[in-house]
Amino acid sequence: MTQGQHRASFIEEARRRQIVETAIRTIAARGYSQSSLAEIAREAGISKGVISYHFEGKLELLEAILSRVLQEPAEFIKQRVDASGNAVDKLRAYVSANFEFMKTHRENYVALVDLWECRGSHEGGNRFSAEAYAPSRAYLSRILEAGRAAGEFRGRPAPTLASVIQAAIDGVMLQWVFDESAVDLDACRDEILEMISRHVAAPSPRSTTGATP
Secondary structure (H helix, E strand, C coil), X not given: CCHHHXXXXXXXXXXXXXXXXXXXXXXXXXXXXXXXXXXXXXXXXCCHHHHHHHCCCHHHHHHHHHHHHHHHHHHHHHHHHHCCCCHXXXXXXXXXXXXXXXXXCHHHHHHHHHHHHHHHCCCCHHHHHHHHHHHHHHHHHHHHHHHHHCCCECCCCHHHHHHHHHHHXXXXXXXXXXXXXXXXXXXXXXXXXXXXXXXXXXXXXXXXXXXXX
């Protein structure tokens, strides 16, 4: 590519990112059904034609939004997990990073919950929902299997534990989206971490130092 082509590609990508970010904010505030392309364009300070140039209709924009709100936290969480040590630390980092990202990206989750229902009404919606959960379960399962092999976790099936841990995180997220003031994210995070310590992590060998004969 020439320098001019690189610049054009960069500008187009920046514009697409702006449209997606504005659409997320608009949907979080108004809901998908009330967020027309004209309304999103107005919020972005552009014409509706600019959106139509970058996206072939509202459904393609919807797919781009869903991809964004699922990919961003996944990348954030992976960075935190990769920076951790053993499997127990990685699992704890996974849980903590989920909640850390939630706290700073509420609009993303409000939009995601609204969009999930809308996307499910379109052809292929059930397939998309399955694909959205599969990566997180597989990622958690790898952490759990590695920890079990190293003797850090109990011998429970990794896929089952992965489903339960992810369900706990997402269950809290859903309640928080619907009623922010009723859910203490930090307290819920700590409870999930405590459950991991009690029911997932292998018990530490008892120290006999100083024990009474």
